[in-house]
Amino acid sequence: MTTTEASRSTYSTDLDLFSDEVLLDPFPHYRHLRDLAPVVYLSKYDLFGLFRYDQVRTALNDWETFSSAQGVALNPIANEAWKDSILCMDPPRHRTIRKVFDDALRPKFVRKVAGDLDVQAHEIVDELLAQGEFDGVTDFAHRLPVNVVMDLVGFPRDENRKKILGWAEGSFNFAGPLGDRQTASLPGAQAQLEYLINNASVDKLLPDSFGRVVYGAAEKGEITQEEAVTMMIGYANAGLDTTINAVAATLWLLAVNPDQWQAVRDDHKLVPSAFLEGIRMESPAQFFSRVTTRDVEIEGITIPEGSRVLHSYGSANRDERHYPDPDRFDAARNPVDTMAFDNGVHTCPGRTLASMEGHALFKALAEKVSSIELVEAPTWIPNSITRGPSTYRVRIS
Amino acid sequence: MHIDIDRGRCEGYGVCVQSAPDLFDLDDEGDPVILRADVDGDLTDAAALAERSCPMQAVQTT
Numbered sequence: 049m050t051t052t053e054a055s056r057s058t059y060s061t062d063l064d065l066f067s068d069e070v071l072l073d074p075f076p077h078y079r080h081l082r083d084l085a086p087v088v089y090l091s092k093y094d095l096f097g098l099f100r101y102d103q104v105r106t107a108l109n110d111w112e113t114f115s116s117a118q119g120v121a122l123n124p125i126a127n128e129a130w131k132d133s134i135l136c137m138d139p140p141r142h143r144t145i146r147k148v149f150d151d152a153l154r155p156k157f158v159r160k161v162a163g164d165l166d167v168q169a170h171e172i173v174d175e176l177l178a179q180g181e182f183d184g185v186t187d188f189a190h191r192l193p194v195n196v197v198m199d200l201v202g203f204p205r206d207e208n209r210k211k212i213l214g215w216a217e218g219s220f221n222f223a224g225p226l227g228d229r230q231t232a233s234l235p236g237a238q239a240q241l242e243y244l245i246n247n248a249s250v251d252k253l254l255p256d257s258f259g260r261v262v263y264g265a266a267e268k269g270e271i272t273q274e275e276a277v278t279m280m281i282g283y284a285n286a287g288l289d290t291t292i293n294a295v296a297a298t299l300w301l302l303a304v305n306p307d308q309w310q311a312v313r314d315d316h317k318l319v320p321s322a323f324l325e326g327i328r329m330e331s332p333a334q335f336f337s338r339v340t341t342r343d344v345e346i347e348g349i350t351i352p353e354g355s356r357v358l359h360s361y362g363s364a365n366r367d368e369r370h371y372p373d374p375d376r377f378d379a380a381r382n383p384v385d386t387m388a389f390d391n392g393v394h395t396c397p398g399r400t401l402a403s404m405e406g407h408a409l410f411k412a413l414a415e416k417v418s419s420i421e422l423v424e425a426p427t428w429i430p431n432s433i434t435r436g437p438s439t440y441r442v443r444i445s
Numbered sequence: 446m447h448i449d450i451d452r453g454r455c456e457g458y459g460v461c462v463q464s465a466p467d468l469f470d471l472d473d474e475g476d477p478v479i480l481r482a483d484v485d486g487d488l489t490d491a492a493a494l495a496e497r498s499c500p501m502q503a504v505q506t507t
Contacts, residue, residue, distance in 0.1 A: 384498040395456075395500035
């Protein structure tokens with residue numbers, strides 16, 4: 049027995065992190081993993097795992113050591129399929145492609161194309177107020193991201209739009225560990241790719257859209273055609289489901305924390321803080337991974353070169369070492385240093401857009417709605433990467 | 446405490462504005478503006494939060 053093997057037992061766990069049971073209520077398990085060690089070894093998946101805030105943050109900021117170039121997904125099929133995605137690149141290649149992505153998501157461009165988000169948000173809230181009771185996910189959280197993002201990306205306004213959301217939900221399971229959930233995602237991933245190539249080709253995209261910017265960059269030779277298609281997949285997947293999850297989770301948390309909703313009502317300046325707090329607690333993306341480019345030692349534990357290392361945004365954001373009383377929804381916490389949007393070179397380029405959408409919706413609610421009452425508790429569907437309620441009923445007045 | 450922004454690193458996410466609205470703003474082009482470069486008292490906490498929260502590590506305090 050070598051000393052390495054002997055020490056691994058102190059930070060190794062056979063917990064099945066991706067079982068339905070754990071994914072449906074991951075937070076007690078995250079706490080256990082954080083308490084176990086600063087780095088854990090998930091023996092069922094042959095993965096190292098970072099679950100504490102400081103370690104997640106340090107790894108995300110050190111792309112030279114924790115590389116994305118061998119993919120960030122948790123299976124070889126997705127890593128091969130996404131190899132031209134900016135998610136799966138390191139600088140300097142990352143920098144060139146990212147510039148195209150960022151140009152299309154700058155606040156100024158978004159404002160021009162998205163129109164007045166506040167007007168749309170008020171229309172949604174007015175309608176739901178008249179209705180009284182509604183589904184917090186499909187009736188509230190879906191509407192703005194779906195309208196705004198699909199127009200921004202430039203997807204043709206046809207019947208295919210209805211399918212895009214379903215593909216996006218499935219696409220994150222495509223990136224999870226191999227198993228039934230990953231296998232079930234394959235037909236959707238294929239259908240999405242066919243749609244993007246055949247039905248959302250550059251000539252069919254709406255004018256002045258991100259999609260046109262992306263294919264324009266390919267035409268100019270700034271990026272390759274494959275990179276352009278992969279970038280479209282990125283917009284379609286990352287721009288919808290994550291924002292919807294964030295909005296749906298925040299509304300639910302406000303409904304079950306009426307004192308916090310009252311605080312937001314009393315001071316509308318708390319809206320951005322409250323939305324971030326919802327994102328901190330129910331991080332829409334819970335995991336991705338990196339591969340080490342050298343042996344890394346973290347507090348006496350060595351991660352060998354070439355190891356795949358999972359990092360949990362969801363756990364980092366609930367780390368009591370960083371956020372006091374982390375399981376409490378505190379509308380005034382303003383956790384701007386959350387790991388929910390990643391950190392460093394791979395920071396979510398859609399953070400500004402998602403925030404604009406969330407702020408518009410919750411500001412409109414704060415102006416018009418005095419009470420948000422949960423009528424029927426949320427149902428959750430386990431997803432290997434993302435987290436968000438799939439349905440719940442609320443009543444507003 | 447003195448606040449500086451490395452403009453080569455800044456990508457205009459505006460996280461500093463949300464961390465410390467009294468100290469930072471974005472102009473119409475989305476470029477960062479430091480409203481107060483030298484701070485003391487409670488504002489040093491806000492400046493430190495902005496430094497810690499910047500996803501590009503473009504905010505520096507000395």
